[in-house]
Amino acid sequence: MDSAAIIGVGITKIEANKVRETFADMVWEAVNKALSDAKMTIDDIDNVITTSNDFWDGRTISCMAVSDASGARHKNVSCVEGDGTFGAFYGLSRVFSGSYGTTLVTAHSKGSESVSSLITNAAFDPIYDRVLGMDMISASALQARAYMHRTGATPEQLAMVSVKNHGNAKYNPLSQLPMDITVEDVLASEMISDPLHKLDCSPVSDGCCAVIIANEKRASQYGGAPVWIKGVSFCSDSYFLGDREISKTASLTKAAKKAFSMAGILDPAAEIDVAEVYDAFTYQELMWLEAMGLSQDGKAGMNLEKGVYGLKGKLPVNPSGGLLSGHPVIAGGLIRIAEIVKQLRGEAAGYQVEGAKRGIAHGVNGLCGQSHCVWILDREK
Amino acid sequence: MTGIFDGVEPMVVRSRINVPYTWWAGETAGAFFTALRDEKKITGRKCAKCGKTYVPPRKVCPVCFEDGMEWVEVSTNGTLESFTIVRRQLASLPRKVPVVFGLIRLDGADTSVLHYVEAGDLGMIKIGMRLAAKFCDERNGSINDIECFFPA
Amino acid sequence: MPKKRVAIVGTGQTYHKSHRPDVNGQELINEAVRRALADADLTIRDIDAVVIGNMDHFEGINYVDCWSVDGSGGIMKPVIKLTTGGTTGSTLAIGGYHLVASGFFEKVLVIGWEKNSESDTTGAITTAFDPVWDRLVFAGAISGLAAEAQAYMAKYGATERDAARVSVRDRKHACNNPHAQLRREVTIEEVLASPMLADPIHLLDVCPRTDGACAVIMASEDCAGKICSIPDWIWATANRHKYTYLGDVNWGELDSIAEASKEIYAKTGIREPGKEIDVIEIYQPYSFAGIIWIEDLGIVERGKGAEYIWSGATDMGGELPINPSGGVIACNPIGATGLIRCAEAALQVMGKAEARQVPDVNFAISTGFGGCMWTDMLLHGKRKPDF
Numbered sequence: 001m002d003s004a005a006i007i008g009v010g011i012t013k014i015e016a017n018k019v020r021e022t023f024a025d026m027v028w029e030a031v032n033k034a035l036s037d038a039k040m041t042i043d044d045i046d047n048v049i050t051t052s053n054d055f056w057d058g059r060t061i062s063c064m065a066v067s068d069a070s071g072a073r074h075k076n077v078s079c080v081e082g083d084g085t086f087g088a089f090y091g092l093s094r095v096f097s098g099s100y101g102t103t104l105v106t107a108h109s110k111g112s113e114s115v116s117s118l119i120t121n122a123a124f125d126p127i128y129d130r131v132l133g134m135d136m137i138s139a140s141a142l143q144a145r146a147y148m149h150r151t152g153a154t155p156e157q158l159a160m161v162s163v164k165n166h167g168n169a170k171y172n173p174l175s176q177l178p179m180d181i182t183v184e185d186v187l188a189s190e191m192i193s194d195p196l197h198k199l200d201c202s203p204v205s206d207g208c209c210a211v212i213i214a215n216e217k218r219a220s221q222y223g224g225a226p227v228w229i230k231g232v233s234f235c236s237d238s239y240f241l242g243d244r245e246i247s248k249t250a251s252l253t254k255a256a257k258k259a260f261s262m263a264g265i266l267d268p269a270a271e272i273d274v275a276e277v278y279d280a281f282t283y284q285e286l287m288w289l290e291a292m293g294l295s296q297d298g299k300a301g302m303n304l305e306k307g308v309y310g311l312k313g314k315l316p317v318n319p320s321g322g323l324l325s326g327h328p329v330i331a332g333g334l335i336r337i338a339e340i341v342k343q344l345r346g347e348a349a350g351y352q353v354e355g356a357k358r359g360i361a362h363g364v365n366g367l368c369g370q371s372h373c374v375w376i377l378d379r380e381k
Numbered sequence: 382m383t384g385i386f387d388g389v390e391p392m393v394v395r396s397r398i399n400v401p402y403t404w405w406a407g408e409t410a411g412a413f414f415t416a417l418r419d420e421k422k423i424t425g426r427k428c429a430k431c432g433k434t435y436v437p438p439r440k441v442c443p444v445c446f447e448d449g450m451e452w453v454e455v456s457t458n459g460t461l462e463s464f465t466i467v468r469r470q471l472a473s474l475p476r477k478v479p480v481v482f483g484l485i486r487l488d489g490a491d492t493s494v495l496h497y498v499e500a501g502d503l504g505m506i507k508i509g510m511r512l513a514a515k516f517c518d519e520r521n522g523s524i525n526d527i528e529c530f531f532p533a
Numbered sequence: 534m535p536k537k538r539v540a541i542v543g544t545g546q547t548y549h550k551s552h553r554p555d556v557n558g559q560e561l562i563n564e565a566v567r568r569a570l571a572d573a574d575l576t577i578r579d580i581d582a583v584v585i586g587n588m589d590h591f592e593g594i595n596y597v598d599c600w601s602v603d604g605s606g607g608i609m610k611p612v613i614k615l616t617t618g619g620t621t622g623s624t625l626a627i628g629g630y631h632l633v634a635s636g637f638f639e640k641v642l643v644i645g646w647e648k649n650s651e652s653d654t655t656g657a658i659t660t661a662f663d664p665v666w667d668r669l670v671f672a673g674a675i676s677g678l679a680a681e682a683q684a685y686m687a688k689y690g691a692t693e694r695d696a697a698r699v700s701v702r703d704r705k706h707a708c709n710n711p712h713a714q715l716r717r718e719v720t721i722e723e724v725l726a727s728p729m730l731a732d733p734i735h736l737l738d739v740c741p742r743t744d745g746a747c748a749v750i751m752a753s754e755d756c757a758g759k760i761c762s763i764p765d766w767i768w769a770t771a772n773r774h775k776y777t778y779l780g781d782v783n784w785g786e787l788d789s790i791a792e793a794s795k796e797i798y799a800k801t802g803i804r805e806p807g808k809e810i811d812v813i814e815i816y817q818p819y820s821f822a823g824i825i826w827i828e829d830l831g832i833v834e835r836g837k838g839a840e841y842i843w844s845g846a847t848d849m850g851g852e853l854p855i856n857p858s859g860g861v862i863a864c865n866p867i868g869a870t871g872l873i874r875c876a877e878a879a880l881q882v883m884g885k886a887e888a889r890q891v892p893d894v895n896f897a898i899s900t901g902f903g904g905c906m907w908t909d910m911l912l913h914g915k916r917k918p919d920f
Contacts, residue, residue: 054616055589077774099634119595128524133473134495137471242494394664404593410557440560
C-alpha cells in the first residue's frame with residue numbers, strides 16, 4: 001500500500017446535549033482543532049469529505065449544513081453517509097488516487113435532537129420488519145443474547161467492559177460519562193432489553209471529530225507528527241438479522257484479515273499495542289475483539305477478567321473510555337481513529353498507553369454490526 | 382466562540398418532519414403476504430443454484446445473484462435462535478412492555494424470521510425451544526397477520 | 534497523476550417509470566445491477582466494492598447501504614454510501630472513480646437509485662434547508678429554480694419561449710431513449726400552455742418524478758481493456774457544493790458549474806469547450822437551465838445562450854448535442870439521475886448509445902446538480918488519458 005498519514009485530529013467534547021451549538025458550530029470547532037493540531041490553514045486542505053446521516057440530522061442533504069464550516073465552499077467536496085471510519089476511507093482514497101494531497105474528513109451528529117429509538121427503527125426494512133418496532137437497543141440485545149449463548153460470556157464479564165470504559169473516561173476530559181462504577185452497579189442498573197442493562201449501553205450524545213489525511217509528500221510539510229496508515233479495509237454482511245449467524249461477525253473477520261494483511265501483521269494480538277473498538281454496547285467490545293482475532297474466540301471475557309484489556313494490560317482496549325462513555329453516532333468511529341492517533345503520538349495525557357507504536361481503530365455501520373471498517377495505524381512509516 | 386454569547390439563552394426550535402410513505406412491497410413480498418392473509422401459509426423462495434431457502438422470500442438469490450428461484454411452503458413451526466425481552470418502553474415499540482422479540486428458524490427455511498414471542502411465563506423462553514405461529518383471525522396482508530410465536 | 538487510470542466498462546439502467554409497484558427498492562436496484570454486469574460480461578463475484586446512494590427521505594429507510602445489500606450484491610463485500618442530494622448520482626460516479634484510481638479496488642460497482650413514487654418529494658426536499666432560517670419559507674426545489682430564472686431573464690432578456698425551446702429539444706431526444714420515462718414530444722405552445730408552477734416555470738419546463746435505478750461498473754486500467762473493447766475513460770472530476778443558505782446564492786448564474794468546469798478544463802488542457810466537447814449530458818432539472826448553464830460552462834458567451842439553443846446547435850445532428858438521452862426533463866429518479874448522465878455519456882463514448890448515438894464522440898461531459906445550486910462534473914474520453 002502507498003504511504004499516507006493522519007497529520008491532524010480534532011475532537012469536540014462529547015456531551016449529552018450541546019444546546020448552544022448547531023451542527024456547523026461543532027464542525028467548525030473540530031476542524032479548527034484539527035488544523036491547529038496539524039499546523040495547517042484551511043488553504044492547505046485540498047478537498048473535504050463530510051460524514052453525516054440524514055435521519056440523525058433530521059435533514060435531507062445533511063452534508064449541506066456543514067459544508068461552509070468544513071471549509072468546502074471553493075473546494076471539491078463529497079459526503080459519506082455512514083460511520084466516520086468509512087468517511088475517512090473515502091478521504092484516503094481521494095489522496096491515493098493522486099487527485100488531492102490532503103483531505104479533511106469530518107463526522108458529526110447530535111443525538112439530542114431526535115428520538116434515537118425512532119431513528120434506528122427506521123433502519124429496519126419497512127416491508128417485513130419495521131412495524132414490529134425493533135430499534136438498535138432491542139436488536140443489539142438479541143445479538144448479545146446469541147453471543148452469550150454461543151460463547152458462555154457472562155453478564156458479569158459484559159459489566160466489566162462498562163466498568164473499565166467508564167473508569168478510563170475519568171482520565172479523558174472530552175468524554176461525556178466518566179464514572180467510578182462496579183460490576184454490581186451495572187447489573188443493578190435498569191434492565192432495558194434483556195440482557196442489556198442501562199450501563200451496558202452507550203448514551204445518547206452530541207459530538208464531532210475532524211481528521212486530516214495527507215499523502216507521503218505532504219505529511220511532513222507542516223511540522224506535525226504524522227501517524228501512518230498501514231492497513232485499512234471494510235466489509236458488509238447480509239442485511240436481515242435472520243440471514244446472518246448473529247452471534248458472529250463474518251464481515252468484521254474479513255475486513256480485519258484484509259487490514260492486517262495490508263499491514264504485514266501476522267499475530268494481531270501480539271503486534272497491536274492499543275485498540276479503540278466500536279463499543280456501542282458492552283458485549284460488542286468482546287465480540288469485535290474475537291472477530292478481529294485480537295482475542296481467541298470465546299475468550300475475550302476471560303481476558304478482560306485477567307486485566308489484559310485494562311489501561312495497564314497487555315492490550316489496552318478503549319483507553320479513551322470508548323463509546324460507552326460518549327457515543328455521537330457517525331462521529332463514533334472517526335473519534336476512535338483520532339484517539340489512536342493521539343496514543344501513537346504519546347499525546348493521550350492521563351490515559352496514555354506506554355510505548356504504543358501500533359494501534360487499531362474500528363467503526364461500525366448498520367444494525368448489529370452489519371458493516372465494519374478497520375484501520376491499522378503506526379508511528380513508523 | 383465565547384464572550385459574546387455569554388448570558389444569551391439558547392433557543393430551541395421544535396418541529397416534526399412529516400413525510401408520508403407508501404412502500405411498494407413488490408410482487409415477491411406481495412405473494413408472501415397474500416399467502417399469509419388468505420391461506421395462513423408461510424412461504425419462502427429456494428435458489429435453484431445454491432439450494433438456500435429464504436424466508437422472507439427474495440426475488441433474486443442475494444448470493445448467487447440469479448433469479449432461478451421457486452416458491453416453497455415452510456412450516457409454521459420453528460426453533461428459537463435468539464430473543465430479547467424488552468423491559469423499557471422504547472419509543473419504537475407499538476405494544477406495552479414486556480415485549481419479546483425473537484428470531485425464529487422455521488422448519489424448511491435456511492434463514493430466520495423476526496417476530497414476537499409470547500409465553501405465559503417469560504422465564505421459560507430459551508434459545509432452542511420449539512415455537513408455533515399464531516395467526517390473527519383478521520388478516521390484511523402484513524407481517525402482523527401473525528400475532529406472535531408461542532411455545533409449541 | 535492518478536495511481537490508476539479509470540474507465541467505465543459497463544452500464545445498466547432500469548426502464549424508468551413514474552412508479553414501479555412490481556418491485557421494492559432493493560429489487561429495483563438489482564435490475565440495474567444485473568444489466569450492468571451483463572453489459573460488461575461480468576458476474577457479481579468480479580466486483581470488488583459497491584458504492585451506492587439515494588436521498589434517504591425519499592424512501593424513508595435509514596442506513597440504506599446496509600438495507601440494500603441483497604439487491605446490490607454487496608454481501609461480504611466493501612459497501613459504502615455517498616449522498617449529496619440531487620448531485621448524489623454524479624457524486625457516486627466521482628466516488629467510484631477515486632475508489633478505483635486509488636488502487637484499492639480494481640472493479641467497482643456504482644449504483645444510484647430512487648423510488649420517488651414512495652413519498653412526497655417536495656416534503657422531503659424541504660427538509661434539506663435550515664430549520665431555523667430557510668425551511669419555513671421555502672417551497673421546494675421549484676421555487677429556488679424560479680428565482681434563478683427570474684434573475685437571468687431580468688438581466689439578459691430571455692423569455693419563457695426561449696426556455697420552452699429547451700424542453701422541446703429534450704422531450705424530442707427522449708423519444709430515442711427506451712429507458713426514459715417521458716417519451717412523447719411536446720411543442721412550444723404546449724409548454725407555455727401547461728400549468729404555471731412558480732413564475733416563470735411551467736409544468737412542462739420541469740422534470741417528472743420517477744422510480745429508477747442506474748448502475749455503472751468502473752475498472753482500473755489494468756483490466757478495463759480486457760473487459761470491453763472501447764472503455765469510457767474518466768479524464769477528470771470536479772465539483773463545487775458552494776451554498777447552504779438560499780440568500781447567499783448568486784442568482785442568475787450557476788457559479789458552481791462555472792468553477793467546476795474551469796477546474797476540469799485547466800486539468801485537461803481544454804481551451805474551447807464549445808469546439809472540443811462532442812456531447813454533454815447535463816443535469817438540467819428545468820428548461821431555463823439549458824440556456825443559462827451552457828454560458829457558465831463556457832460553451833457560449835454570457836447572454837447568448839438562447840440564441841445558441843435556437844440555432845439548433847444543441848439538437849441531435851447539431852455541432853454540440855446536449856442531452857441526447859432526453860435528460861432530466863424526461864426522467865428524474867433523483868438519486869440515480871446524476872449517475873444516468875454519467876452512464877449516458879459513457880454510452881456515447883463507447884458507441885453504445887444506439888438510436889441516440891452522437892457520431893464520433895471523443896470527449897463527453899456529464900454533470901450533476903442539486904442541493905443549493907451545486908454542481909458535480911466529469912469529463913469522459915475515448916482515448917486513455919496520457920496523465
